[in-house]
Amino acid sequence: MSIIIAGGAGFIGSKLAAHFIKLGQHVLILDNVCRGREEYIKEYKKEGRLQFEKLDLADLPATARAVQAFHQKHPVDTVWHMAANSDIPAGIADAHVDLNDTFMTTFSLLQAMNAAGIKHIAFASSSAIYGDHGPDSILTEDAGPLLPISNYGAMKLASEAALSAAAESWLERVWIFRFPNVVGLPATHGVILDFIRKLQQTPNRLEVLGNGAQQKAYLHVDELVDAMLFIVAHAQEKVGVYNIGPEDAGCTVAQIAEAVVGQLSPGSPIAYGNEPRGWVGDVPKFRYSVEKLARLGWRPKHSSFDAVCRAIGEIRLQENAP
Secondary structure, three states: OEEEEEOOOOOOHHHHHHHHHHOOOOEEEEEOOOOOOHHHOHHHHOOOOEEEEEOOOOOHHHHHHHHHHHHHHOOEEEEEEOOOOOOHHHHHHOHHHHHHHHHHHHHHHHHHHHHHOOOEEEEEEEHHHOEOOOOOOOEOOOOOOOEOOOHHHHHHHHHHHHHHHHHHHOOOEEEEEEEOEEEOOOOOOOHHHHHHHHHHHOOOOEEEOOOOOOEEOEEEHHHHHHHHHHHHHHOOOOEEEEEOOOOOOOEEHHHHHHHHHHHHOOOOOEEEOOOOOOOOOOOOEOOEOOHHHHHHOOOOOOOHHHHHHHHHHHHHHHOOOO
16 A cells, blocks of 8 residues: 655655655655755655655645545555644744644645545654653653643644544544654754754854753654554554653753764853753653553664764764864
């Protein structure tokens, strides 16, 4: 069966596209290339099994036409929904950004899938749906109350609710992946990319948003993709919700800053802010449980800091940093 990847020209979606193309499957990518780029997938177009359409997924008529046309030609088993606004501060500044790019993309895809008769969806959610439960909490998939503190988290949670409701009436299988901070290539956003670009502009000083004590889990994108594929292959629930991440408590922003400076500009001073969080909507310390995924049979091979160090080297090359 064929695959549709919403947001397939982006950071994670392009990795999924590569996987399915290598398996010999036909793939349709729908992406507005706001964060993604066609160059991330151009080498796979040569295979002849990849179709790309640039469109706003929140545009229901356009999305429905693209889904229906591809499904008629190449019957689709599963839609992988990786599309969202990944710029949390932008969503705080203008709530319409997350309404359109994070929730309405989900709503339109569900309407298009229902009309076409496609009944399986794998959805990239986020740890942001949990909100700020304090630094000592280790949250499981059934934790509550869910009180996100960013518009991004709120629209991801609304998307989960829409998927759950659709599963009650017409969807046959739903897989919901709650992501940690994901690092690796192709880097389109995130703390490592920000730090590298700052050092390229001012090699003798790195300015950090917040006091550096923010501590979160990090997972390399290659391991994330492997975990998602494992869940889809092995989870038995009609609506399977899984936290994906490392098994450690994460690493701090200060550790990441020191590692970036160590690779790019040894000895350069790091200037930290005074606030405990980097921006409005940022959860300063966060940890959730990945025991459910471990019981299913998947465990990460690397720690948060290992993932960060690997990603620094990769993104340094991407950005042609000295």
